[in-house]
Amino acid sequence: MRNEIFTLRFNREIAKNTFEMTLSGDTAGIAPGQFVNIRLDGFYLRRPISVCDYSEGSLTLIYKVVGHGTEHMSSLTRGARLDLLTGLGNGYDTAPSGLRPLLIGGGAGVPPMYALAKALISEGKMPAVILGFNSAGEVFYEEEFRALGADTYVTTADGSYGIRGFVTDAMDRVRYTYFYTCGPEPMLRAVYGKSVTSGQFSFEERMGCGFGACMGCTCRTKYGNKRICKDGPVLTKEEIVW
Amino acid sequence: MVNTQVTLSGLTLDNPVIPASGTFGYGYEFAEIYDINCLGSFSFKGTTREPRFGNPPPRIAETASGMLNAVGLQNPGIDKVIGEELPKLRRVFHKPVVANISGFSVEEYAECCGRIDREEGVGIIEVNISCPNVHCGGMSFGTSPESAAEVTRAVKAVTSKPVYMKLSPNVTDIAAIARACEDAGADGISLINTLMGMRIDLKRRAPVIKNTTGGLSGPAVFPVALRMVWQVYNAVKIPIIGMGGVTTAEDVIEMMLAGATAVEVGAANLVDPLASKKIVEELPRVMERLNIENLTDIIGGAHNG
Numbered sequence: 001m002r003n004e005i006f007t008l009r010f011n012r013e014i015a016k017n018t019f020e021m022t023l024s025g026d027t028a029g030i031a032p033g034q035f036v037n038i039r040l041d042g043f044y045l046r047r048p049i050s051v052c053d054y055s056e057g058s059l060t061l062i063y064k065v066v067g068h069g070t071e072h073m074s075s076l077t078r079g080a081r082l083d084l085l086t087g088l089g090n091g092y093d094t095a096p097s098g099l100r101p102l103l104i105g106g107g108a109g110v111p112p113m114y115a116l117a118k119a120l121i122s123e124g125k126m127p128a129v130i131l132g133f134n135s136a137g138e139v140f141y142e143e144e145f146r147a148l149g150a151d152t153y154v155t156t157a158d159g160s161y162g163i164r165g166f167v168t169d170a171m172d173r174v175r176y177t178y179f180y181t182c183g184p185e186p187m188l189r190a191v192y193g194k195s196v197t198s199g200q201f202s203f204e205e206r207m208g209c210g211f212g213a214c215m216g217c218t219c220r221t222k223y224g225n226k227r228i229c230k231d232g233p234v235l236t237k238e239e240i241v242w
Numbered sequence: 243m244v245n246t247q248v249t250l251s252g253l254t255l256d257n258p259v260i261p262a263s264g265t266f267g268y269g270y271e272f273a274e275i276y277d278i279n280c281l282g283s284f285s286f287k288g289t290t291r292e293p294r295f296g297n298p299p300p301r302i303a304e305t306a307s308g309m310l311n312a313v314g315l316q317n318p319g320i321d322k323v324i325g326e327e328l329p330k331l332r333r334v335f336h337k338p339v340v341a342n343i344s345g346f347s348v349e350e351y352a353e354c355c356g357r358i359d360r361e362e363g364v365g366i367i368e369v370n371i372s373c374p375n376v377h378c379g380g381m382s383f384g385t386s387p388e389s390a391a392e393v394t395r396a397v398k399a400v401t402s403k404p405v406y407m408k409l410s411p412n413v414t415d416i417a418a419i420a421r422a423c424e425d426a427g428a429d430g431i432s433l434i435n436t437l438m439g440m441r442i443d444l445k446r447r448a449p450v451i452k453n454t455t456g457g458l459s460g461p462a463v464f465p466v467a468l469r470m471v472w473q474v475y476n477a478v479k480i481p482i483i484g485m486g487g488v489t490t491a492e493d494v495i496e497m498m499l500a501g502a503t504a505v506e507v508g509a510a511n512l513v514d515p516l517a518s519k520k521i522v523e524e525l526p527r528v529m530e531r532l533n534i535e536n537l538t539d540i541i542g543g544a545h546n547g
């Protein structure tokens with residue numbers, strides 16, 4: 001964990017209620033599948049947001065406005081200074097991916113798939129990506145994933161764009177060696193049921209600290225209790241207890 | 243040079259700043275980002291005889307200037323705490339720690355306290371009779387003078403280290419309970435634990451916390467905590483560790499003026515992992531500004547004003 005001050009460079013709406021925020025600051029030690037915990041003026045607890053993309057000195061987050069905290073984030077403008085805890089969580093393990101990993105992101109679970117896709121590609125792997133949304137207006141980052149060279153499928157629940165249905169309706173179209181997924185819990189359960197290989201799941205829980213001190217986010221796994229913020233947010237298919 | 247030292251039942255601390263139980267784990271997460279030996283001491287996570295998973299999630303909710311938690315005493319149990327956590331903890335923290343103990347029966351309190359009493363690195367035993375998040379235990383011992391005294395007597399009978407009884411604010415007469423603990427032999431009083439509260443999710447029309455209620459802490463509770471420290475100071479002669487919403491060095495001074503000899507810092511560590519360190523560093527500057535030479539001189543100082 002590190003405590004760093006970041007400066008906001010861009011904050012723009014890229015889809016319905018969905019914002020992309022680019023920050024400059026020290027990104028040392030950040031890895032795909034990890035998250036940052038953001039302090040916001042006027043809010044007691046920090047807000048956990050996944051790392052979407054990063055390079056030396058630059059960090060990109062994508063967040064959906066769902067309440068007062070994310071609403072406040074969407075009102076921040078260029079030059080705003082933000083206090084972040086970075087390098088939180090275990091992140092994805094790319095070692096077991098095989099040559100053709102499948103990345104499945106749903107809604108606010110899409111962002112961490114981007115940094116992961118980049119990392120896998122840099123290791124010479126050829127990921128396929130399924131992005132699931134409710135409707136056409138919520139779709140984001142399809143072009144960005146394609147630009148990386150990843151085979152990209154988009155599903156919408158109402159059929160207004162791409163494949164009609166859920167991410168699981170696109171899973172039959174891809175042959176994959178392993179999978180990685182992040183999204184709402186019902187989606188994670190469906191992916192768990194449908195998947196034919198091993199894989200990794202990223203979970204959410206309400207957090208007090210985000211760095212392992214308060215036991216506010218504990219879940220049970222087959223290998224004992226785990227703190228989503230510290231021993232997660234990524235759990236393997238084998239250890240999950242629904 | 244100002245003097246920040248304080249003494250709790252013969253144990254001298256470099257400063258009165260002690261991270262509160264449940265908000266500092268066993269110290270490791272914080273040791274990653276600063277040398278926690280700058281602290282006066284710290285109180286580790288509440289320990290019970292058996293390992294406990296605690297309550298189902300969600301366990302946390304945000305409030306105005308604070309938070310609710312319903313962790314429910316998740317801990318690995320006394321065997322693992324003594325066998326694994328304490329040896330590990332000693333590698334990152336070299337001063338005596340405060341051992342926070344909880345229980346579901348008088349016998350369990352006595353058994354755990356008796357065992358922790360033999361641990362070299364433990365300076366003070368803090369007996370939590372005030373956890374609002376567990377049923378049939380915890381807080382139920384801290385809500386009547388009789389049961390608080392019963393636990394105190396049972397623990398004192400099996401320990402040689404100073405015993406501090408940690409009290410609940412969810413009572414009508416805190417002074418009576420503190421007095422009962424003192425009469426039963428307690429060496430000091432710790433207060434306050436969290437105040438019982440709740441939040442409702444408007445969209446789901448259901449409590450945010452799965453356990454329905456949780457314990458409120460953070461700056462929202464500071465004035466309540468301060469008032470209770472004040473009342474207990476008037477009621478007993480034994481030292482008080484004051485806590486509840488402490489966030490700054492000024493808050494530490496205020497708690498001490500109300501009657502605390504040392505101060506615990508809880509929720510502040512969760513939102514700013516450097517909070518306790520910053521308080522330790524600020525304290526001498528604030529003392530100079532307020533013309534305080536010896537911190538011990540101000541304990542209960544507001545009672546004469």
Ligand SMILES: Cc1cc2nc3c(=O)[nH]c(=O)nc-3n(C[C@H](O)[C@H](O)[C@H](O)COP(=O)(O)OP(=O)(O)OC[C@H]3O[C@@H](n4cnc5c(N)ncnc54)[C@H](O)[C@@H]3O)c2cc1C
Pocket residue numbers: 035045046047048049050051062063064065066067068069070071108109111112203204205206207233303304
């Ligand atoms: C590890 C992790 C990574 C995340 N990554 C992203 C991301 O990349 N993009 C994105 O849009 N969202 C992400 N979320 C969800 C995001 O944290 C919440 O949407 C956000 O905290 C809501 O804050 P609010 O004040 O707008 O909502 P409110 O409902 O007003 O928040 C009230 C409290 O509940 C907490 N809370 C509410 N919803 C959630 C939730 N789903 N998960 C955890 N805490 C919650 C808040 O942090 C706050 O403490 C992530 C959550 C976790 C745990």
Ligand SMILES: Cc1cc2nc3c(=O)[nH]c(=O)nc-3n(C[C@H](O)[C@H](O)[C@H](O)COP(=O)(O)O)c2cc1C
Pocket residue numbers: 208214215216262263264265287288289311313315342370373408434435436458459460461463485486487488506507508509510
């Ligand atoms: C997440 C959390 C867990 C806690 N766990 C314990 C515990 O195990 N034992 C205990 O005596 N108090 C526990 N407490 C209470 C604190 O030690 C402290 O008494 C209370 O939070 C008030 O201080 P604060 O306002 O500075 O947080 C916990 C508090 C929080 C926020």
Ligand code: FES
Pocket residue numbers: 206207208209210211212213214215216217218227228229230
């Ligand atoms: S949120 Fe505090 S331990 Fe996970």
